[in-house]
Amino acid sequence: MNREPLSQETVARLERDRTLTDGEFASLLETDAYDAALYESADRVRRSVYGTDVYVRGLIEFTNWCKNDCFYCGIRHGNKNASRYRLDEEEILGCCASGWELGYRTFVLQGGEDPFFTDDRICSIVSRIKRHFPTCAVTLSIGEKSRASYQAYFDAGADRYLLRHETASHWLYGQLHPAAMSLDNRIRCLYDLKEIGYAVGAGMMVGPPRQTTEHLVEDLRFLEKLGPHMIGIGPYLSHRDTPFAAEPNGSLSLTLRLLAILRLMFPKALIPATTALGTIHPKGREMGLKAGANVIMPNLSPVGVRKKYELYENKICTGEDAAECRVCLDRRVEAAGYRVVVDRGDPK
Numbered sequence: 133m134n135r136e137p138l139s140q141e142t143v144a145r146l147e148r149d150r151t152l153t154d155g156e157f158a159s160l161l162e163t164d165a166y167d168a169a170l171y172e173s174a175d176r177v178r179r180s181v182y183g184t185d186v187y188v189r190g191l192i193e194f195t196n197w198c199k200n201d202c203f204y205c206g207i208r209h210g211n212k213n214a215s216r217y218r219l220d221e222e223e224i225l226g227c228c229a230s231g232w233e234l235g236y237r238t239f240v241l242q243g244g245e246d247p248f249f250t251d252d253r254i255c256s257i258v259s260r261i262k263r264h265f266p267t268c269a270v271t272l273s274i275g276e277k278s279r280a281s282y283q284a285y286f287d288a289g290a291d292r293y294l295l296r297h298e299t300a301s302h303w304l305y306g307q308l309h310p311a312a313m314s315l316d317n318r319i320r321c322l323y324d325l326k327e328i329g330y331a332v333g334a335g336m337m338v339g340p341p342r343q344t345t346e347h348l349v350e351d352l353r354f355l356e357k358l359g360p361h362m363i364g365i366g367p368y369l370s371h372r373d374t375p376f377a378a379e380p381n382g383s384l385s386l387t388l389r390l391l392a393i394l395r396l397m398f399p400k401a402l403i404p405a406t407t408a409l410g411t412i413h414p415k416g417r418e419m420g421l422k423a424g425a426n427v428i429m430p431n432l433s434p435v436g437v438r439k440k441y442e443l444y445e446n447k448i449c450t451g452e453d454a455a456e457c458r459v460c461l462d463r464r465v466e467a468a469g470y471r472v473v474v475d476r477g478d479p480k
């Protein structure tokens with residue numbers, strides 16, 4: 133991929149046209165010279181669509197059992213050191229009840245690909261949450277399933293689904309996952325979810341081993357084609373019990389640059405300042421908000437299991453209880469110049 137020259141006009145054009153050429157994207161990803169202009173432009177666009185509103189999603193990590201073996205992930209099947217847990221239905225409902233009191237109106241059920249949670253069990257959980265909290269949105273983040281399963285969850289009341297594509301490059305996908313997993317199936321899942329009527333979230337890791345600028349440009353093109361409602365990205369962070377233990381973490385500044393580019397490409401998208409961003413730098417999530425992110429996903433899981441959902445090392449918010457997290461968060465968001473709202477925060 134050739135690199136093309138940039139100027140201040142390039143950022144203005146990205147804001148206006150919502151896209152650039154491959155060569156321009158590549159150049160932009162490889163320099164910090166336009167970061168200030170990108171953040172300013174992204175924040176303007178974000179404020180024009182969403183004002184200063186920040187939506188919160190209560191994240192319930194309900195199982196860390198996983199049948200997959202992604203090379204980067206701390207809860208991969210092959211990690212015999214992981215201490216495994218599952219929340220039961222009552223515990224999950226309890227998380228939602230305390231979340232409701234704290235002002236959460238979206239609950240995200242996230243877990244590894246755990247065969248214990250059959251479609252019937254997932255549907256039962258979703259419909260019970262919707263019955264107890266009819267004004268809330270339920271988001272699922274439980275991996276690759278058949279179209280029929282996705283349809284069943286949707287019919288049970290699930291509103292949204294998060295499934296990061298991780299990387300849009302077939303070659304890089306193969307470097308990060310065992311041969312049993314395929315990018316084509318993941319992409320099939322994303323299109324099925326969209327067709328069924330979910331609000332869909334995709335996204336990639338920034339800086340996993342062997343990722344190049346070209347791969348990130350492929351990610352941007354893939355997202356343009358998919359047109360997701362939500363886009364979650366975060367830096368790759370190493371975990372001692374994975375084949376990538378010795379690999380360096382992804383870059384904070386590249387993640388922030390990508391957040392700003394994504395806001396300019398997708399003005400209406402719901403874009404979280406992720407936990408991984410808050411882990412790589414103590415002010416990472418605040419920096420993410422200022423670069424165009426408008427969602428935060430605090431942990432609602434019971435304190436006793438939080439350390440066990442260890443996708444990567446040093447994960448933040450594994451100590452406090454949900455109430456403390458929420459107070460801490462309101463303060464942080466306000467200090468950054470935004471405001472947490474009590475709202476489902478549906479896609480515009």
Ligand code: 5AD
Binds near residue numbers: 205295336370
């Ligand atoms: N570092 C950063 N992000 C990770 N994820 C999984 N493992 C890691 C890691 N080591 C991300 C993946 C997944 C999401 C739930 O967490 O992108 O989709």
Ligand code: FES
Binds near residue numbers: 199
């Ligand atoms: Fe569980 Fe990748 S290790 S989905």
